[in-house]
Amino acid sequence: MREPALRVFAGEYNESTHVLKGEGEKTPSYVITPLGAKVNRLFIVGVLTDVENVAQEGEMWRAHLSDPTGIYSIYAGQYQPEPAAFLSRAETPSYVAVVGKARVYEPEEGTLFVSIRPEMMKEVDAMLRDYWIVEACKHTYTRMKAMKEAMEMDPPSVYKLKELGYPSLIAEGVVEALSAYGDVDIEHYQFLIKEALAHFETGKIEYMKELGEAEEKVLEIVKKCEGEDGALWDEIVDSGEKEGMERNLVEEALASLMDKGLVYEPILGKLKTT
Amino acid sequence: MSEDLGAVVDEIMKSVEGDVSREDVESNLRKFIDYGVPVEQAKQAVIKKYGGKQAVQVVQKKLGEVEPDDRRLSFIGKIVAIDEREVEVRGEKKKIFRGLIGDETAVLPFTAWKDFGLEQGEVVRVKNASAGEWGGQPRLNFSEWTEVEKTDEQVDLIKRKPQHYDIIDLKPGLSNIEVKAKLLTMEEREVSVEGTIKKVYTGIMGDMTGKIRYTSWTDFGIREGDVVEIKGAYTKSWRGAPQLIFDENATVEKIDEDIAISEMSKKSIPIYKLVEAGGGVDVAVEGVVIEIQSGSGIIYRCPKCNRAISEGVCPVDGEVEGIPDLRIKAVVDDGTGAVNAVFNRETTEKLTEKTLEEFRGMNDGEVEEELKNLLIAHPIHVEGNALSDEYGVTLIVQDAEMVTPAVEQEREELLSKMEVME
Secondary structure (H helix, E strand, O other), X not given: OOOOEXXXXXXXXXXXXXXXXXXXXXXXXXEEOOOOOEEOEEEEEEEEEEEEEOOOOOOEEXXXXXXXXXXXXXXXXXXXXXXXXXXXHOOOOEEXXXXXXXXXXXXXXXXXXXXXXXXXXXXXXXXXXXXXXHHHXXXXXXXXXXXXXXXXXXXXXXXXHHHOOOOHHHHHHHHHHHHHHOOOOHHHHHHHHHHHHOOOOHHHHHHHHHHHHHHHHHHHHHHHHOOOOOEEHHHHHHHHXXXXXXXXXXXXXHHHHHHOOXXXXXXXXXXXXX | OOOOOHHHHHHHHHHOOOOOOHHHHHHHHHHHHHXXXXXXXXXXXXXXXXXXXXXXXXXXXXXXXXXXXXXXXXXXXXXXXXXXXXXEEOOEEEXXXXXXXXXXXXXXXXXXXXXXXXXXXXXXXXXXXXEEEEOOXXXXXXXXOOEEEEOOOOOOOOOOOOEEOOHHHOOXXXXXEXXXXXXXXXXXXXXXXXXXXXXXXXXXXXXXXXEEEEEEOOOOOOOOOOEEEEEEEEEEEEOOEEEEEEOOOOEEEEEOOOOOOOOOOOOOOOHHHHHHHOOXXXXXXXXXXXXXXXXXXXXXXXOOOXXXXXXXXXXXXXXXXXXXXXXXXEEEEOOOOEEEEEEOHHHHHHHHOOOHHHHHOOOHHHXXXXXXXXXXXXXXXXXXXXXXXXXXXXXXXXXXEEOOOOHHHHHHHHHHHHXXXX
C-alpha cells in the first residue's frame, strides 16, 4: 500500500527523536513526531532559502526549505536525478513544493537528525504555498485533538482513538508518540498553528498588485475628467466601476494616490492631479 | 533478610500437585528471592519448576465486555463456527483455526494458533486468551499458553444485534450489517447455482454518505427507487470494490420515507476511507497531485482490442495501426491516504484545456512538462469508481476539476476552532 504524504510543519518534524524501523524489505520505516505524525513520506511547500553542493566529488545537493515554524533539510544526490537537477538550477528565495521520504541520521545513540530525500520538487506560486499552510494546520490540529484524547486515556488505546473516528495512521502514531516521548506540550503546537496562520502571503501580495493596477487606471480617469476645477469624487468612482473595479478599490486607490501626492483635493469633493 | 514466606509457600503448595515437601518449596523460593527476583515472579517460577499450573491472574469476563488489548482473559463460550486453514509463519506452514465463539452477551471471532480439538456446538471454558482488534471489533486469540477445556454448562447464544453502518463505512468482510438506503438501480438476472436456476437482484444503493453495489439472492419484493432498511447483510470484495450482499437470512423492510442521497460531485471523502474500504462506486476525493506516472500523455491503442500498445505492436493482435488517445496516470494524495487516478481523454482535455490534436503537435518532453506544470502540487477534485488491487486503490476518473482553495475562509474557520480549544 502506498504511504500517504503527510503534511507536517518543520517545527514538529525536526523535534522527532523516535523512529519505528521496518523489519524486512517490505515494511516501511517511520519517523514518529512528538505530536504523533507517523511519517514515511511528506508533502511540504515552503521557501527555498539556500542550495549547496556538499559532495567532495559528484553531486549531493543540500537545500533548506523554510516554513512558518522552522526549516527542513533536504538532500538529493545522483539517485534522485530530477530533484537534483531542479536544485542545481533553483533560484533562492522561491516557493517550492517537495514530495519526499523521511530520512534519519543518527550520529550517536540518542541523537537523531531528520531530513527529507526528495522524490519530486517543483516551483509553485504563493497561492499553493498558503494552501499548504492551511492544510498543514488542519492536519496538525487533528493530531493535536487526537493527542489530547489519548492523554486522557489510561492506557492510551489505538482502538479507542479509532472508535472516536481517527484514521489508523493517526491513532497508531499518537499512541506510539505518547509511549516514546511521554507527555506532549500541546500548547507548543497550538502556538505553531497560530504562528503559521499569521503567515499568509497570497492575500497581501495579490491585493497590493490589484491596488497598484487600480491606481494607474484611477489616475487616468482623474486626468480625463479633471478639466479646470478638478474631477468630482462620485464621477471618478462611477467611471472606475464602469471599468470593472469595485467601489472600495477605487476609493482605496484614490486615498493611496493622495497619500503619494499624485492627486490632491483643491476644493472639497473635487480632485486634481498634481 | 528473612521474610516470612509462609503465606507464599502455602499458595505454591496449593498449585503444585504430587509429593512435594514444604521445605523444598521454601528453599527454592528463598533462592530466587536471594537473587533479587520479585516475590510474585519467584512464586510463578517455583510453581513452574514443580510442574504446577501457572497461577496466572486471569480476568473473568463475559464476551460482551471484552475489549481489544485485553490479556489473560477467561470466559465460557459456545463454538458457533470453526474453520481450519493453513498459513505461513516465518516461512513455515502452520495450521490455524478460525471461528466464532459466543455467549449470551456477544459472538466474537477467534483465531486458535494450535489445535485444541474444538468442534462446532461445543461449550468450552477458555483460560488465558488475549484479544486484538479486527474491523473495529475485538478478535480473540488462543495461543500456546491458552487452556481450553470442554464443559457441560449451557450457553444461550445472544441473538446478535445487527450493527448499523453508514454506506461510506462499509468495507469487505463485515457481517450482520444494518443499513438504510435507497435502491438507485436494480437489475434482475437468472443464474444457475449448482444446477438450479435462481433469481438474483443487483444494482447500486446509496445513502447520504455514499453508494455501494449490492446483490440480493432473495426476492424481497423491492424495486428500484425504494428506500429500504436491511438487517443481517454482509459485505464481500467484488472486482476490487466492496459489495453488500443480503439473502434469506436477512430481513428487508420497505420504508415509507425518502432519504437524501450523497451528491458526490459536491462532497469528497478522506482518501484513507476509500483505501480502507478497498474501493467504491461513484466516489469523490480531493487531494494534491504528487506524481505523474509514466504512460501519461499521448498513447496509442489497438483498433481491435483497445489495449494500449507500444511501437505499433499490440500484445494480442500483433502489428496494428494504433489509434492515438490521451490519458493521465497520477497519484492523488490528501495527507491521509493516496490513490492512483487514471484520467481518460475527455477529463484530460477538460483539465488541460488542450485537445488531443494540440498535444499531438508537441513532443513527449513538452507533453510531460505541460502536465507536470499544470497538475503537480495542485489540489484537484476527482470523481469516479475506485477499485483495489495489490498496488493499492485506483480511481477511474469520470469527472475532475482543479480546485481553487478557499484559503482565507479555511484560515478563519481554523482560527475560531483554535479559540474554542483553549
